[in-house]
Amino acid sequence: MSSTESFNELPAHVWPRNAVRQEDGVVTIAGVPLPDLAEEFGTPLFVVDEDDFRSRCRDMADAFGGPDRVHYASKAFLCKTIANWVDEEGMSLDIASVNELGIALAAGFPAGRITAHGNNKDADFLRACVRSGVSHVVLDSAQELELLDYVAAGEAKVQDVLIRVKPGIEAHTHEFIATSHEDQKFGFSLASGSAFAAATAAVRAENLNLVGLHCHVGSQVFDAEGFKLAAERVLQLYSQIHAELGVALPELDLGGGYGIAYTADEEPLDVAAVARDLLTAVDRTAAELGITAPVVLVEPGRAIAGPSTVTVYEVGTIKDVSIEDGGTRRYVSVDGGMSDNIRPALYGSIYDARVVSRFVEGDPVASRVVGSHCESGDILINDENYPDDIRPGDLLALAATGAYCYAMSSRYNAFTRPAVVSVRAGTARLMLRRETLDDILALEV
Incomplete structure (x- = not known):
């Protein structure tokens, strides 16, 4: 990202056609605020327009x-x-x-x-x-x-x-x-x-x-x-x-x-x-x-x-790590990762990520968005410049995750598959509920 201002923008050709950032900085899809969906259905969360x-x-x-x-x-x-x-x-x-x-x-x-x-x-x-x-x-x-x-x-x-x-x-x-x-x-x-x-x-x-x-x-x-x-x-x-x-x-x-x-x-x-x-x-x-x-x-x-879908995560641990050129890279951890999107690890796929719960105003710093799995390759965004005021509790969404993300999802580290919600005309509908530990244990004989 070249600037904080550009980070707050939503590229229309990448994000769902009904995605809008409101005056308070909150992103809505089809009139439904993503923070409201995260609160109701939890994160990670697939949201389909x-x-x-x-x-x-x-x-x-x-x-x-x-x-x-x-x-x-x-x-x-x-x-x-x-x-x-x-x-x-x-x-x-x-x-x-x-x-x-x-x-x-x-x-x-x-x-x-x-x-x-x-x-x-x-x-x-x-x-x-x-x-x-x-x-x-x-x-x-x-x-x-x-x-x-x-x-x-x-x-x-x-x-x-x-x-x-x-x-x-x-x-x-x-x-x-x-x-x-x-x-x-x-x-x-x-x-x-x-x-x-x-x-x-x-x-x-x-x-x-x-x-x-x-x-x-x-x-x-x-x-x-x-x-x-x-x-x-x-x-x-x-x-x-x-x-x-x-x-x-x-x-x-x-x-x-x-x-x-x-x-x-x-x-x-x-x-x-x-x-x-x-x-x-x-x-x-x-x-x-x-x-x-x-x-x-x-x-x-x-x-x-x-393009119809975004995945919403909550930001957790943030740490700065020294890198070979003498600089630092900021690691931004989210509460999902390779279990709900294996494509970056499998194919080196790249995605557009934005904070969707507010405006950000910090200076760009070298950053890497990583998941919560016990795997060094659990990386969602490998190398990007993100504002330095991203903090724990922020909601970060990846766009264009409607294909081959949920379909290739796994239970690695006994993570459960996220819920999938569709939105239309200001209304949300649960399509697939979030898996639970009981679903995992139900397979035990």
Whole structure:
């Protein structure tokens, strides 16, 4: 942070769309003061801006031609309330485990709008998919293809499937590498011909109906270039399938990976521009190949859930530590950490943090925000300049924590998972209660 004044600002492209710092310095989301929520529900606390989440669903639907073409990737964050919101917005849902499927079905989400992913789906998972009537199962191996055909036959059903293809593209952030990215666990290879062999097997299987191909190019992607190159390569396979198998596949699922801004100096995703470039490239490539352009499906998770949520912590111990250059670094400890946000430790992820209970006025000092776990790597903000008047009892919130934070949370050091609260029009609603010691002990036999 360059100054105390800038630290009191909330970057609009990072924080939830309904986050506002009031005249007394308190931050509200959807009209609800974060200190009030912390007092009622405790800290750490995930606070979800419902209208922000829903508006990003609509942004994606508008950009890609309708909600039926957008699948929310539930691995980012899923609970029954989230499934209800996605359903009410008319979108589809991606699940990647039998329990994610179970949560969606428990919420009453229509099985006919669910797509099942995973590289190691066993017979029980596949049977649950077939019996519930999911719209697609994404096939990831020859073994799985044979197993699903067997399971579907046992249920006297024909299951619609997509084949996951490795397009030879790895895209992250603003760069993409057009190499044979083969050494990974997902999908069938375009380069080796195994993708075409899988398509052939799926077309010939009596209890499978091949409706399209699926690919994924990376994470935190902000432009259409990687997606476009992947689509162009995969459409070559569509042309081959049409020419050699006589099958015109109606769908192309280009996966997710759409980026968000985590810090003030990052640019937000221009959803409309990316969608326009991508859909234009698909139509053009299909025309060049002489095939009908398939309907493009996308799977945003982070781009919808991520910016909608903040995590509120209470500041505890503060200490100044000597560092190698002769200076000091201030360690600001909070009452959560790697159990509720493993991403900084796992990926080196960075976040925007602000005091949300008052204005701060001190001089910037080199600081590190750390959690309360018995682990030296329990760091939430590694290296930043924060005002020196941050004190114990302040509330510090990290923005853009809606994706992969609660979903990857743990009970390390027997910490319990935080509560999750949604806010809308001045009202708070508890979505997931805080875990307790009784919940941990309930597993003991």
